[in-house]
Each structure stands twice: as structure tokens, then as C-alpha cells.
Amino acid sequence: MAARAFPPSLHYQGLNAPVRMEVDIRDLGVEGEIPAEIAGAFFRAVPDPAHPPMLGEDDNVLSGDGMVARFLIQDGSVDYSSRYVKTARFEAERKARRSLFGKYRNPFTDDESVAGVDRTVANTTPIWHAGRLYMTKEDGRAYAIDPITLDTIGRWDWNGALKSETMTAHARIDPETNEMFAFGYEAGGLASKDISYFIIGADGELKSEQWFEAPYCAMVHDFAITEKYALFPLFPTIADLDRLKAGGAHWVHQQDQPSWIGVMPRYGSVDEMVWIEGPAGVHAYHFMNAFDDGGVIQLDVCLSDTNAFPFIRSASGIDRHQSQVKSSLSRWTIDPAARTITEREVGPPGDLPMIQKKDQGRTYSHGWYITYDPRQGPPIPAGPVETACNTLFRIEPGNGRIEALGMGPTRAINEPVHVASSQPGHGGWLLAVVDEAVGDGFKSALWVIEADEVAKGPIATVPLPVPLRPQVHGWWVPAAELEAAAAAAA
Numbered sequence: 001m002a003a004r005a006f007p008p009s010l011h012y013q014g015l016n017a018p019v020r021m022e023v024d025i026r027d028l029g030v031e032g033e034i035p036a037e038i039a040g041a042f043f044r045a046v047p048d049p050a051h052p053p054m055l056g057e058d059d060n061v062l063s064g065d066g067m068v069a070r071f072l073i074q075d076g077s078v079d080y081s082s083r084y085v086k087t088a089r090f091e092a093e094r095k096a097r098r099s100l101f102g103k104y105r106n107p108f109t110d111d112e113s114v115a116g117v118d119r120t121v122a123n124t125t126p127i128w129h130a131g132r133l134y135m136t137k138e139d140g141r142a143y144a145i146d147p148i149t150l151d152t153i154g155r156w157d158w159n160g161a162l163k164s165e166t167m168t169a170h171a172r173i174d175p176e177t178n179e180m181f182a183f184g185y186e187a188g189g190l191a192s193k194d195i196s197y198f199i200i201g202a203d204g205e206l207k208s209e210q211w212f213e214a215p216y217c218a219m220v221h222d223f224a225i226t227e228k229y230a231l232f233p234l235f236p237t238i239a240d241l242d243r244l245k246a247g248g249a250h251w252v253h254q255q256d257q258p259s260w261i262g263v264m265p266r267y268g269s270v271d272e273m274v275w276i277e278g279p280a281g282v283h284a285y286h287f288m289n290a291f292d293d294g295g296v297i298q299l300d301v302c303l304s305d306t307n308a309f310p311f312i313r314s315a316s317g318i319d320r321h322q323s324q325v326k327s328s329l330s331r332w333t334i335d336p337a338a339r340t341i342t343e344r345e346v347g348p349p350g351d352l353p354m355i356q357k358k359d360q361g362r363t364y365s366h367g368w369y370i371t372y373d374p375r376q377g378p379p380i381p382a383g384p385v386e387t388a389c390n391t392l393f394r395i396e397p398g399n400g401r402i403e404a405l406g407m408g409p410t411r412a413i414n415e416p417v418h419v420a421s422s423q424p425g426h427g428g429w430l431l432a433v434v435d436e437a438v439g440d441g442f443k444s445a446l447w448v449i450e451a452d453e454v455a456k457g458p459i460a461t462v463p464l465p466v467p468l469r470p471q472v473h474g475w476w477v478p479a480a481e482l483e484a485a486a487a488a489a490a
């Protein structure tokens with residue numbers, strides 16, 4: 001009989017306690033004032049397991065059912081809504097009233113009643129492109145979501161055009177052409193080395209899809225584009241089909257294996273791909289940005305000297321505590337002609353980088369990211385790193401200038417989104433959910449922060465009357481784009 005209670009692990013307690021509520025709250029209270037220019041929707045992807053893991057075993061947060069949440073901001077008022085993504089997996093488990101899917105990304109551990117059922121939980125990034133909202137996770141195709149009702153429209157393959165079985169949660173949208181550049185790894189099936197590289201036009205149609213083979217089957221969480229190139233960085237966190245068949249872990253980080261960067265012209269053929277060998281054993285989840293710089297490419301990466309996720313290190317026999325993982329914001333200068341990579345540290349450890357939409361793939365002056373600073377207090381367990389962030393950085397990677405907002409010992413900050421301003425000389429705002437330990441639980445609030453003056457702290461806060469679980473990624477959609485999409489659908 002399946003477990004009826006969540007196991008007593010840190011993955012289901014404190015800030016990680018499952019919330020499981022689909023809510024609509026109109027007119028949250030606002031402390032301070034939200035500038036009128038902030039009008040639109042802040043979508044958030046939140047893993048929130050609807051059922052205890054199968055057989056009562058512990059599981060990692062990446063398996064949590066995708067919840068799409070939205071702060072709708074207009075004329076200084078804020079509404080909040082949340083809905084589960086009605087994936088095939090969610091629906092099957094809801095009907096059975098229990099978990100039917102086993103270990104993270106291992107279908108050989110599933111209940112036989114769900115053989116062949118799509119396993120993705122669509123819990124990683126809400127992506128807005130060409131008037132459509134998607135909930136994404138790298139192990140499956142995207143799910144289209146109605147941006148107004150948050151109802152699930154369904155698994156999305158661009159009307160049968162996309163052949164890849166998977167799509168990244170980190171698509172990149174060119175700010176001038178409005179094309180979406182995306183990829184899927186394990187495109188041809190479990191543990192396959194196939195990567196699909198595809199482009200969706202500004203009209204929302206699939207324009208091209210090409211497949212290539214990677215040196216090994218890596219976890220390719222993110223990629224980058226410049227005006228000229230598409231970059232596919234591979235780090236040696238590697239899948240193995242035989243291990244999966246034996247019921248083992250999807251990912252093992254191989255510290256002795258090299259990293260690789262595949263570089264090709266972004267509108268070119270995959271036959272033009274050049275593979276450049278990088279340092280061994282390193283790993284990154286996210287890239288801040290990349291841009292062309294004369295004959296070379298600059299790639300700013302939140303780099304670690306091993307995999308930053310404890311559950312992957314433990315499956316890999318890497319006996320290192322989180323405090324022993326060395327990380328930094330690094331600039332990789334990639335010379336595609338000479339096939340070389342040189343590395344320079346440009347910022348402190350941290351992850352979940354954010355840039356202005358207009359800077360994607362371009363020379364840029366600054367961005368933001370978050371980190372855990374141990375000087376402020378012990379870690380609050382949250383997210384796949386099991387450590388919530390307590391500091392927000394604004395950084396100028398070109399010169400190392402940095403401004404920080406420390407949250408203190410009782411607060412955690414989730415990944416912010418950037419809202420642009422049309423006022424000349426105004427750098428816009430950041431919106432982020434901040435969770436605060438109060439009594440033996442947590443209270444969450446939306447914070448509004450001046451993007452160029454983060455150290456000032458929030459100019460407005462919006463407390464929530466319900467608990468929120470830690471977010472993965474978010475996306476800001478201006479009101480005008482939401483209205484245009486609603487008008488086109490009507």
C-alpha cells in the first residue's frame with residue numbers, strides 16, 4: 001500500500017512542506033506603493049508534490065508536480081493565483097490518489113499501470129513566447145497553459161512539427177527578432193546522446209529543427225546564444241541506460257571527465273558544430289549571458305567545481321558538503337577558430353542569474369543573481385541545493401562592480417524577474433518572493449526592488465495569506481502582451 005504521509009525528510013518540512021493549494025486571491029494588501037509602470041504578470045514555476053513519494057521513500061524536489069503561479073499587477077493592486085499543471089502524470093496520480101511514478105527520471109521504477117505515460121512534471125520555467133505560455137521541464141515536452149485562467153491546454157509539439165521528445169526549460173529569446181531558440185537533450189529517448197536544436201519564429205511556428213549527437217549524454221540544463229552563435233555547453237553529469245534499467249540514478253557526475261562546448265552559427269547547420277574541450281569535472285546549471293566580442297565569444301557562467309546538487313553528488317560517490325563546493329561567476333572566453341577556452345573569475349559564488357530582456361545575446365553592462373552567504377546565518381533548507389539564498393547581487397561582470405542586498409538570518413529570496421521601465425535612465429525593477437521564518441513556519445511576501453539600487457531594500461512588499469513553496473524560475477509578461485494575446489484568442 002502506498003504511503004499516505006510525506007516522509008520525515010527535509011524535502012517535505014519547513015519551507016519545503018507541500019502546499020498543494022490551488023488558490024485565487026484578489027487584492028492582496030500592499031505595503032508601500034507599487035509604481036504604475038509595473039503592469040503585467042509575474043509567472044512562477046513551483047514544484048509542489050501532490051502525493052507522497054511512491055513506497056514512502058524520500059525523493060528530491062525536482063520530482064514535485066509543477067504548479068504555475070501568477071502575481072497579476074495592475075494600477076498598484078496585486079492578485080495571486082496558482083494551479084497545478086495538469087500533466088498526464090498528475091492526472092494519473094490524482095485518479096489513483098497516490099504516486100505511481102518512482103525515482104527521478106527513471107521510468108523502470110514506475111508502477112506498471114503507467115508504463116508509457118508521459119513522466120514530466122513541467123515544474124521548472126514558465127516561458128512566454130509569441131503570445132503563448134508554456135510550463136517546461138527538461139525531461140519532456142512543454143505544456144501550454146492559458147495565461148488568463150492558468151488552465152492546462154496540453155502537451156505541446158507545435159501541431160506535430162517538433163520531433164524531439166524533450167524541450168529545455170531554458171529557451172533564449174532574441175530581443176530583436178523575437179525568435180525563440182531552444183533545444184532538447186535525450187531528444188531521441190532515455191539516455192540517448194541526441195540533442196535537438198530548434199527555432200520557433202516570432203509567429204509561434206516551428207521554423208527549424210536539427211538533431212546532433214553529443215560526446216556523452218549529459219544533463220544539459222541551459223544553453224546560450226549570441227547574435228552569431230548557438231552554444232551547447234556539456235558538463236560531465238552523465239546518464240547511463242544500464243544503470244537506469246537496474247533501478248539506479250539517472251545522473252552520476254564524473255569528476256574526471258572533460259566538459260565540452262559545442263559552438264555553431266545560430267542559423268547554421270549542425271554539421272558546422274565545433275566541439276571545444278573545457279576543464280574536467282566542472283559543472284554549471286545556468287549562464288547569465290553570452291555575446292560576440294570581435295572574433296571570440298564571452299560566456300558568463302555560474303560555475304562550480306562539481307555538481308551543486310547534493311542528491312547528484314551522493315549518487316556519484318562524491319563526498320563533499322555544500323560548503324566544500326567551490327563556485328564563482330566565471331567568464332569563459334571562447335575562440336571558435338583556435339578551439340580554446342580561457343577562464344576568468346568575475347564574481348562571487350551564486351546562481352539563478354537574470355539579465356534584462358533587451359540584453360539577451362548582446363554586450364551588456366549588468367545583471368543580477370542570488371547566493372547563500374554563510375556570514376548571515378545558517379542555511380534554510382530549500383530547493384535542489386538544499387540551501388535557500390539569502391543575498392541578492394547586482395553585478396557588472398565587465399568590471400566586477402557589485403552591490404548586494406543581504407536578507408539576514410530569517411529570510412530566503414527566490415529568483416527575481418526584471419521589469420523594464422520606459423523612463424529614461426531608470427533601470428527598472430526586480431520582483432521576487434521572499435520567505436521569512438516566523439514562529440515554527442514561514443510567511444512569504446512579494447518584494448518590489450529598484451533594479452539599480454538593490455541595497456536600498458524593497459520599495460513595496462505584498463504579504464501572502466497562504467504559504468508558498470520555493471520557486472524554481474519565473475517570467476515577467478507585460479500587460480500589453482497579455483492583452484494582445486487575449487484579444488488574438490477571442
Ligand code: V55
Pocket residue numbers: 047061062123124137138221285384472
Ligand atoms: C534543475 C531543475 C529541475 C530539473 C533539473 O535547477 C535541473 C536545475 C526543477 O527541475 O529537473
Ligand code: FE
Pocket residue numbers: 124169170221285286473
Ligand atoms: Fe534552471
